[in-house]
Amino acid sequence: MVQFVHPARDDITLTGVLAALSDPMRLRIVKALLQEGECMSCTAAAPCPEIPKSTLSNHFRILREAGLIQTTKKGVENRNVVRESDINLRFPGLLKAILKHAAE
Amino acid sequence: MVQFVHPARDDITLTGVLAALSDPMRLRIVKALLQEGECMSCTAAAPCPEIPKSTLSNHFRILREAGLIQTTKKGVENRNVVRESDINLRFPGLLKAILKHAAE
């Protein structure tokens, strides 16, 4: 098994965050996670069911490495949450300003 | 000569804007253009002088096609401006929220 890589808050970069959110699918994942509030598994947060598993896994890795989400393994599934406070501390107002405009 | 391609305001997409700004060099270009206020040539807005011309030209094309800047040809050089009002009408608060955190 692999330990998930999460950058420290201060290592989160603006361009990294923008790059992670510049993909429609990842944007929808983050939006879904925020709307839920609770932790969500990867498949639960997936924007559409027919997306290949490996692609989905890849998107979550990118979000994780950009510092946008935190992932922990719980039983057979992953629990994902948006690192809302970390992002807000590092880039106040950014996440809200972006997600305000994200379509459903 | 080629006529520059500029999307209509309503064709500007959120993910397109984020993708365009997710490159450190392009972020610095936009920041420089906004700080200047006036039109700037490509080389004047370039973040560093040693950057290859073709790469710079490519970055400006990406910013242009994302709807972030408007380019017109004036004599031997290009005049670039950020389409600030278009972006602000389409995605209120976005540009400011992003550039607030851009280094430099």
Added chain:
DNA sequence: TTCAATAGTCCCATATTTCCGAACTACTGA
């Protein structure tokens, strides 16, 4: 005019990144 200089664009080969099927791992419950 013609010529050189300047500012960018276009083309194209290389390098990097993304996508996704298939095989694999980790955990759970029967």
Added chain:
DNA sequence: TCAGTAGTTCGGAAATATGGGACTATTGAA
């Protein structure tokens, strides 16, 4: 022990970025 579930990893194909070099358009000078 075994099957099922949730995700990861691998690897090849497809897409995209980089940058050198040739090209175009404009200007200013001889």
